[in-house]
Amino acid sequence: MRSVIMGNHALSYGAKLSRAQVIAAYPITPQTEVVELLSQLCANGDMKAKFIKVESEHSAMAASMGASATGARAFTATSSQGLALMHEVLHWAAGARLPIVMGNINRAFGPPWSIWTEQNDSIAQRDTGWLQIYASSNQEVLDSIIQSYKVAEKISLPIMVILDAFVLSHTYEVVDIPEQSIVDKYLPPLEMEYKLDWKNPHAFGGLTKPDWYYELRYQIEEAQEQAKKLIVDTGKEFKEMFGREYGLVEEYKMDDAEIVLISSSTIASTLHVVIDELREQGKKVGLLRIRVFRPFPSEELRKILKGRKKVAVIDRNISFGHEGAFFTETKAALFNEKDHPPIFGFIAGLGGRDVTPDVLKDIFNIVETTEWPEKDIYWIGVKL
Amino acid sequence: MRSVIMGNHALSYGAKLSRAQVIAAYPITPQTEVVELLSQLCANGDMKAKFIKVESEHSAMAASMGASATGARAFTATSSQGLALMHEVLHWAAGARLPIVMGNINRAFGPPWSIWTEQNDSIAQRDTGWLQIYASSNQEVLDSIIQSYKVAEKISLPIMVILDAFVLSHTYEVVDIPEQSIVDKYLPPLEMEYKLDWKNPHAFGGLTKPDWYYELRYQIEEAQEQAKKLIVDTGKEFKEMFGREYGLVEEYKMDDAEIVLISSSTIASTLHVVIDELREQGKKVGLLRIRVFRPFPSEELRKILKGRKKVAVIDRNISFGHEGAFFTETKAALFNEKDHPPIFGFIAGLGGRDVTPDVLKDIFNIVETTEWPEKDIYWIGVKL
Amino acid sequence: MKLSIPEREIMSPGHLACQGCGAALAMRYVLKSLGKRVIYSVPACCWSVIDGPFPYSSIGVPLFHTAFETAAAVASGIKAGLEIQNDEETRVVAWAGDGGTFDIGLQALSGAAERNDDFIYVCYDNEAYMNTGIQRSSATPWGAWTTTTPVKHFKKERKKNIVEILAAHRIPYIATASIAYPEDLIKKVEKIKTIKGTKFLHIISPCPPGWKSPPELSVKLAKLAVQSKIFPIFEIENGIKYKINIHVKKPVSVKEYLKPQGRFKHLTDQDIEHIQQDADAYYEWLLKQEELSNE
Amino acid sequence: MKLSIPEREIMSPGHLACQGCGAALAMRYVLKSLGKRVIYSVPACCWSVIDGPFPYSSIGVPLFHTAFETAAAVASGIKAGLEIQNDEETRVVAWAGDGGTFDIGLQALSGAAERNDDFIYVCYDNEAYMNTGIQRSSATPWGAWTTTTPVKHFKKERKKNIVEILAAHRIPYIATASIAYPEDLIKKVEKIKTIKGTKFLHIISPCPPGWKSPPELSVKLAKLAVQSKIFPIFEIENGIKYKINIHVKKPVSVKEYLKPQGRFKHLTDQDIEHIQQDADAYYEWLLKQEELSNE
Amino acid sequence: MADEKEIKWTGVKDMPPMAVSLGSMRVNKTGNWRNLRPVIDYEKCIYCFICWKFCPEPSIDIEAAQISERVDKKPVINLNYCKGCGICAEECPVKCIEMVKEEI
Amino acid sequence: MADEKEIKWTGVKDMPPMAVSLGSMRVNKTGNWRNLRPVIDYEKCIYCFICWKFCPEPSIDIEAAQISERVDKKPVINLNYCKGCGICAEECPVKCIEMVKEEI
Amino acid sequence: MIEIRFHGRGGQGTVVASKALAEAIALEDRYVQTFPEYGVERRGAPVMAYTRIDNKPIYIRSKVYTPNYVIVMDPTLIGAVDVAVGLKSGGSIIINTEKRPEDYKNFIDKGYKVYTIDATSIAIKHRLGSKASPIVNTAMLGAVAAYTGLVGLNAVVEGVRKLSPVKKDENVMAAKEAYKIAEEVKNG
Amino acid sequence: MIEIRFHGRGGQGTVVASKALAEAIALEDRYVQTFPEYGVERRGAPVMAYTRIDNKPIYIRSKVYTPNYVIVMDPTLIGAVDVAVGLKSGGSIIINTEKRPEDYKNFIDKGYKVYTIDATSIAIKHRLGSKASPIVNTAMLGAVAAYTGLVGLNAVVEGVRKLSPVKKDENVMAAKEAYKIAEEVKNG
Numbered sequence A, B: 001m002r003s004v005i006m007g008n009h010a011l012s013y014g015a016k017l018s019r020a021q022v023i024a025a026y027p028i029t030p031q032t033e034v035v036e037l038l039s040q041l042c043a044n045g046d047m048k049a050k051f052i053k054v055e056s057e058h059s060a061m062a063a064s065m066g067a068s069a070t071g072a073r074a075f076t077a078t079s080s081q082g083l084a085l086m087h088e089v090l091h092w093a094a095g096a097r098l099p100i101v102m103g104n105i106n107r108a109f110g111p112p113w114s115i116w117t118e119q120n121d122s123i124a125q126r127d128t129g130w131l132q133i134y135a136s137s138n139q140e141v142l143d144s145i146i147q148s149y150k151v152a153e154k155i156s157l158p159i160m161v162i163l164d165a166f167v168l169s170h171t172y173e174v175v176d177i178p179e180q181s182i183v184d185k186y187l188p189p190l191e192m193e194y195k196l197d198w199k200n201p202h203a204f205g206g207l208t209k210p211d212w213y214y215e216l217r218y219q220i221e222e223a224q225e226q227a228k229k230l231i232v233d234t235g236k237e238f239k240e241m242f243g244r245e246y247g248l249v250e251e252y253k254m255d256d257a258e259i260v261l262i263s264s265s266t267i268a269s270t271l272h273v274v275i276d277e278l279r280e281q282g283k284k285v286g287l288l289r290i291r292v293f294r295p296f297p298s299e300e301l302r303k304i305l306k307g308r309k310k311v312a313v314i315d316r317n318i319s320f321g322h323e324g325a326f327f328t329e330t331k332a333a334l335f336n337e338k339d340h341p342p343i344f345g346f347i348a349g350l351g352g353r354d355v356t357p358d359v360l361k362d363i364f365n366i367v368e369t370t371e372w373p374e375k376d377i378y379w380i381g382v383k384l
Numbered sequence C, D: 001m002k003l004s005i006p007e008r009e010i011m012s013p014g015h016l017a018c019q020g021c022g023a024a025l026a027m028r029y030v031l032k033s034l035g036k037r038v039i040y041s042v043p044a045c046c047w048s049v050i051d052g053p054f055p056y057s058s059i060g061v062p063l064f065h066t067a068f069e070t071a072a073a074v075a076s077g078i079k080a081g082l083e084i085q086n087d088e089e090t091r092v093v094a095w096a097g098d099g100g101t102f103d104i105g106l107q108a109l110s111g112a113a114e115r116n117d118d119f120i121y122v123c124y125d126n127e128a129y130m131n132t133g134i135q136r137s138s139a140t141p142w143g144a145w146t147t148t149t150p151v152k153h154f155k156k157e158r159k160k161n162i163v164e165i166l167a168a169h170r171i172p173y174i175a176t177a178s179i180a181y182p183e184d185l186i187k188k189v190e191k192i193k194t195i196k197g198t199k200f201l202h203i204i205s206p207c208p209p210g211w212k213s214p215p216e217l218s219v220k221l222a223k224l225a226v227q228s229k230i231f232p233i234f235e236i237e238n239g240i241k242y243k244i245n246i247h248v249k250k251p252v253s254v255k256e257y258l259k260p261q262g263r264f265k266h267l268t269d270q271d272i273e274h275i276q277q278d279a280d281a282y283y284e285w286l287l288k289q290e291e292l293s294n295e
Numbered sequence E, F: 001m002a003d004e005k006e007i008k009w010t011g012v013k014d015m016p017p018m019a020v021s022l023g024s025m026r027v028n029k030t031g032n033w034r035n036l037r038p039v040i041d042y043e044k045c046i047y048c049f050i051c052w053k054f055c056p057e058p059s060i061d062i063e064a065a066q067i068s069e070r071v072d073k074k075p076v077i078n079l080n081y082c083k084g085c086g087i088c089a090e091e092c093p094v095k096c097i098e099m100v101k102e103e104i
Numbered sequence G, H: 001m002i003e004i005r006f007h008g009r010g011g012q013g014t015v016v017a018s019k020a021l022a023e024a025i026a027l028e029d030r031y032v033q034t035f036p037e038y039g040v041e042r043r044g045a046p047v048m049a050y051t052r053i054d055n056k057p058i059y060i061r062s063k064v065y066t067p068n069y070v071i072v073m074d075p076t077l078i079g080a081v082d083v084a085v086g087l088k089s090g091g092s093i094i095i096n097t098e099k100r101p102e103d104y105k106n107f108i109d110k111g112y113k114v115y116t117i118d119a120t121s122i123a124i125k126h127r128l129g130s131k132a133s134p135i136v137n138t139a140m141l142g143a144v145a146a147y148t149g150l151v152g153l154n155a156v157v158e159g160v161r162k163l164s165p166v167k168k169d170e171n172v173m174a175a176k177e178a179y180k181i182a183e184e185v186k187n188g
């Protein structure tokens, strides 16, 4: 069904269509509409789910873990401070191998208080063991939730679907809301090998000495590795059933591109427009959108970027004392390639500073006219 | 005074000598001795400080922020789950530009429960804006606390001094505890330009729209950048007064080294022994210990690693879905060098798995005998 | 000509509260009494916005904006920081909404209360998460609509009794107050100024958008809350000595209080009766406690 | 031959509790009554270790080890997960120490209590953070030594009254119990099994290393705690109906209770008198509440 | 008024290093939020200052004015800030404040 | 006993994917923690099972034994697990349990 | 691509108006994007919302700086904010006011088209909101549809019906009435 | 470098013993490192600690796998754990026991030196701990110093004094007594 919905409602409908069974969530701007719609859907009986109105995000994730550990499908959503407050339990959920799916709205951290978009909140969770999908349209938000359950439940790891505050969360646009029956075919009910079941009692997460802890960690890494293929495969399957395909990355006008602009989320969306314009001017430029940041698609990047002339990565985040996270990790991926293009690193749009086509064209100009990166990091649009 | 003390007490004495004024801390294995000693020192009047016995680490950091914002010197210490629970307020402390100093004992995250060493806890805070110093001896732990206040208070950012669980925290070894009077000369009382002062009232951290948030973030990055020089300079000054020098990195037998082993913390300590052995066998190998991970010493690494044949980075941490953090960031630092050595990435010692000289020699052997990295990441010693 | 409350204004106009905001009035009164030698710790709540965007402020005294859960812990830290620098006089206030007090900030508050840290905790209670757009908090009263307790499934749990929870902590002073009774409120703050340890002040603060009530009725509603026994005005010393400050002699029915508020408009007479009984019973219980205290 | 408590053992030996651990006994009793159709949520505490290292367990029923603050929230999640899968029968237990209950886990517990989520919260109280080596918690009684309340500055705050805090939440059932009175304890668990909503059971559980007491005295101390009125045994229904289950007719002096415990050995007679008075006063207060409940 | 000054800077080089307030919200003339304007009928006014007491902004000033022997002050609405909530009108015991529609 | 089995695997390929318990702590013979051993004097024993009731391990088994007409069971210390805490001896109403020094 | 900016006051339903327009556009199988200028929305304080309309998918995600149309939901805003900023040359301003276009000489002088509609009266007439704060968004929408021709009346009616939680009929009638008036103005 | 492993039981002060030895070594201006095998330390459960001694700074941070000396604080451990594992050939085992070295034939057969000391009796004599759980660490330390010659009596005495929170004199006396006995055994 074609509907005009906001990004937040795309999350809610994604959860509904995935038949999430337990929702434990706490309100925060700009996520509140997710929670509000879900509590209405639950109250009206439009969704067969328990909504736990927890007293904090920490408990939201903890309750999600409890529910998931019993074999129920758990969903939550948060943003910024709320995500940060979950940090400890995010590690827990991944370590416990629970296939929870969560929506996160990218919002800048305080202080100072800001409610606008920036990726620092989710980037700071890159080491938690969660998979991360950065969506760049409301349609992708909805579809990614459904796909995420499919992937998460196969590899027993939790997944975060991420969208920009306001720029997606509060933007209304046309979204095709698929039929429940087809989603049911795509996404079978959850089955878990090990779960909290009195008939088959296990203790989960007991003290593990140095003799086996390392092997358990290795298995998480293996599962992440496995996820790469799974995301591509389930994305293809999704296309067959719903007509839309999602993979680890999105390529746009990349065939003969010499200069590649890499970004994510809505900056990558706007880049389409910029690339079109630049192409019209005869520039050989292409867009590579990193959709999945965890697991990081190193292999794909190496393949796609092989032989390009120059690459620029535009980060809407900053790891203070270093640089943007997509920039760092892209370089790391290509490092041991015998011959690789230089990669320029740009920071843009922190704290909701608008990233306009003009800003992006400025970036392209710098890359085009600079032989080799002259700075470790370019801050675009900062008032000095 | 030459004393045999454990790493945890080195933290406590560091805080005492720095004349920390407010301590808010919460116990956790393997940090408890820090708290216990400090509460005794406060109770006995050996330290003029207020000890707030908070009800969680979250509040430990929050109370530290409150104290620091009034211009008092604040200290705390934690580990693992406790550090993770602070995550939101870690971001807060950095965003508020508060010069708090904290000890963190590197301990593996649950689940499963583990109390043994691993860097995932602190690595997961790499994006918070905190500076991070990884110590490799108890002496360095103590000295780093003193140095950290000096640096933190100049750049208005908080610093974390990090040590390995048990391997340092519970290891007793000889430490020179300097005279209070000399420390006082090195570290003058804290003066803050903006603080909570009723005579000069300001609101801190108020809502900041996209018009200026970006510039505030940029200033944090600037301060981190500034810290690099400051750490080197204050390290030199420290040497003049105390005879021991600390910088961003430590080099050992690097002059003619062709193969460079990079690591941190106690693995780097053990590497000294291994390098000595290998040198005796005629291998041109050196050690580069990364002491300061935030700000990341990219410039130094580029200089030091220029022209080397091969480099290996040994991480006692893993960013799931990617690789070890020191490995990633080292590669990122060298990426745009026109000609750089290949860098091998190793994971070792997660969850307290002992990293023996033999393990480290295995790593050297792989690097020596492998032309070019054959895997994205080598897991050493995992039982498959 | 004599004013019934201090003339001095510490808080300035130009702030960002909605028309008719009870929380703004609460702040205005408390500051009138406290004066300028005070430092505020303010977690996420409407007041994080009301005070104004960087680089402006309306509160007129030092304010540390802090994370949602941390009002009390930051206040403990501020107090310790002042004391170790030999400033025993400056007062510290943790100023939080009901969400930041009853829910996400409860633990830090309880911890500070157990340590009996020396500051004033003020909870302005608008009975929901208003800053994020009217979601249920545990201070939301039974029967109320919020965006997360939709009309079809309005809040079915009793308002958490924060005052009793704090009484269990045996802190030296706890009081309730209403923006409709500024004289009483200010008298309490004056008293608080003389007490060492953790003090708790619970102020009912109507919120036009959140209560779906006309802005001009904010003061009226705060009065009706008291006169209908929905929000009794009393104080507790050391967790055990109760004193009702505004004895409700001729109570109005709770219906009168509920009616102007859109958030209650779905309630049936039966529902309202339920609320009436609960209010009466609690007031009875308070009277008994007061009696017991005087024994 | 009849045993006074159920013969079945769900918990197995081989676990990692210290010699004479009260917490182990508490678990043994509760499981005897609950049986196997139960799921535990256990935060960081001695029991995270006692149960045994991967891949072993001693508790005999499903157990989710969880982060220190989360016992109650995880239990809420487990219950919801079971219910939505149409399992209404399996009971859920949050099992936490005093630190995980009074301090870092209080907020999650309060949240669950306000929602009246349907599970049993058991706090085994050894009056300090024992798993980390005896640090002060807010359950540590006045006067006690711990490693963070050194003899020179022993704990100067009263033990936080968790039972009153929960009573303020008006949950359906709250009870105290002692490992020295397993029959009473088990009777309470049996009662709990019949009640829907949040139930809270507070078990005093001596800890030889933490109390610096000989391991063989654990049961004795748990009895003396009751008989000296330090730890009265009672229950509260719906937060208001009090009933004392073990009336102390001939109380022993608190001194008798304190003496075998190294953690109190620094106390002066005056200090002990202070403790005596506090215990007596609280017991009196309880009697009054009981009376009031019967009115 | 001094603290009504707008604060301006060009960028990083002249702004503070953190989000610290340097001026008063008096710069923010919330009078433009108003769609109803309170108008006091001083004829009826009894100078009880209840309106002043309950204004949440506060945007009722107490100004010197010799009204009578005992009354030397009067309440004056500060239209720069008054948001038009209507509380003053509602609470005025003699109902001498009228809320009139704001004109452009 | 079946659940006393030690669980062994070689590595990632045959171990579970998460830290899930697969066996009982009965594998852990805590008898070796003991330095004092409880010895029941069955002559004095009145078969009240108070010792059993208060053992925290529990390491006192109730075993079939026809002691008298009414008593068909007796308490038996399970030395595989008994940690020697001494509670049984302390609580035994007739003091018929003695704690003796453990020998190698 | 057509870009629109809405000016309103917090609590007046400005965002709802932009959403209803978007629904209407979507019903006609075109692409549309609409989003608020998100600040601190307080009742009475000035707010904005943006809309983009196109025949192909819309990728651009930045704000609207140079709209083709500006819609002013409350006439008192015209003093308070610069509603014409960035408006494309030749663009249109549609104002809820009792006044007539000629009264906005400064806009006309800059070459903008000015349309007016007394949406407040229409809203009050249909009992939408209170007299003190009428809810004008549906009436405005009807007028916008007519003045701009961006979307047909049927779609507007459907969009309004979908988004009005209560008083669906009244809202539809208001939209229709405004549409009719505006069409007459435009044609006549 | 000399490496030592201590075997004890939780609550017996094994770590304290290793610390006191380290203090003594440090007093003699050498380098030393000592650390427990950190597990779940429960009263009664077997525990271990390690010590390294060298004349130059000690960089190695891994565990001790092949000690030169093994010190057994509680004789009942010998049945419970393999105390000789990894012990360097020709290494020594020092056991707190009433027995005599000859009683540990299996160790001797493997080429290890065995020394015994009845530290328990010495501790009890000096009222260190209770009869049921005597605190033997200082007595053991005295014996270790004498048997190994790693450190002089004076340093041991100072180390013990520094680390004993109470009963300093008794502890020192216990250490001295054990030292004397051990020296006699060794020399005689």
Ligand SMILES: Cc1ncc(C[n+]2csc(CCOP(=O)(O)OP(=O)(O)O)c2C)c(N)n1
Residues within 6 Å of the ligand: A027, A028, A029, A057, A081, A082, A085, C023, C044, C045, C046, C047, C067, C068, C069, C096, C097, C098, C099, C100, C101, C126, C127, C128, C129, C130, C131, C132, C137
């Ligand atoms: C950790 C965290 N979670 C959620 C939020 C979002 N948030 C900000 S204010 C607020 C509601 C505050 O409610 P209350 O304390 O009652 O104050 P009010 O807004 O009603 O004045 C919420 C949920 C946040 N800032 N931080």
Ligand SMILES: Cc1ncc(C[n+]2csc(CCOP(=O)(O)OP(=O)(O)O)c2C)c(N)n1
Residues within 6 Å of the ligand: B026, B027, B028, B029, B057, B081, B082, B085, D023, D044, D045, D046, D047, D067, D068, D069, D096, D097, D098, D099, D100, D101, D126, D127, D128, D129, D130, D131, D132, D137
């Ligand atoms: C967030 C966090 N902080 C601290 C710890 C360390 N920790 C583990 S158990 C424990 C003490 C538990 O005390 P209590 O709940 O009383 O249980 P007990 O150990 O006494 O049985 C502490 C402080 C932790 N695991 N997680």
Ligand code: SF4
Residues within 6 Å of the ligand: C016, C017, C018, C019, C020, C021, C022, C023, C024, C046, C050, C126, C130, C131, C206, C207, C208, C209, C210
């Ligand atoms: S939402 Fe309510 S509490 Fe918040 S500013 Fe508006 S009126 Fe005040």
Ligand code: SF4
Residues within 6 Å of the ligand: D016, D017, D018, D019, D020, D021, D022, D023, D024, D046, D050, D126, D130, D131, D206, D207, D208, D209, D210
């Ligand atoms: S420390 Fe205390 S509570 Fe913990 S296992 Fe030992 S005796 Fe039991």
Ligand code: SF4
Residues within 6 Å of the ligand: C020, E038, E054, E055, E056, E057, E058, E059, E060, E077, E078, E081, E082, E083, E084, E085, E086, E087, E088, E089
């Ligand atoms: S209308 Fe409201 S804001 Fe204006 S003066 Fe009256 S009370 Fe104050």
Ligand code: SF4
Residues within 6 Å of the ligand: E040, E044, E045, E046, E047, E048, E049, E050, E051, E052, E075, E091, E092, E093, E094, E095, E096, E097
């Ligand atoms: S409330 Fe009314 S009577 Fe009193 S001063 Fe104000 S306007 Fe005058």
Ligand code: SF4
Residues within 6 Å of the ligand: D020, F038, F054, F055, F056, F057, F058, F059, F060, F077, F078, F081, F082, F083, F084, F085, F086, F087, F088, F089
């Ligand atoms: S000594 Fe303790 S562990 Fe052993 S049987 Fe008796 S009570 Fe049980």
Ligand code: SF4
Residues within 6 Å of the ligand: F040, F044, F045, F046, F047, F048, F049, F050, F051, F052, F075, F091, F092, F093, F094, F095, F096, F097
């Ligand atoms: S307690 Fe004593 S008398 Fe009773 S059964 Fe045990 S040994 Fe026998």
Ligand SMILES: [Mg+2]
Residues within 6 Å of the ligand: C097, C098, C099, C125, C126, C127, C128, C129, C130, C137
């Ligand atoms: Mg509120």
Ligand SMILES: [Mg+2]
Residues within 6 Å of the ligand: D097, D098, D099, D125, D126, D127, D128, D129, D130, D137
């Ligand atoms: Mg405890």
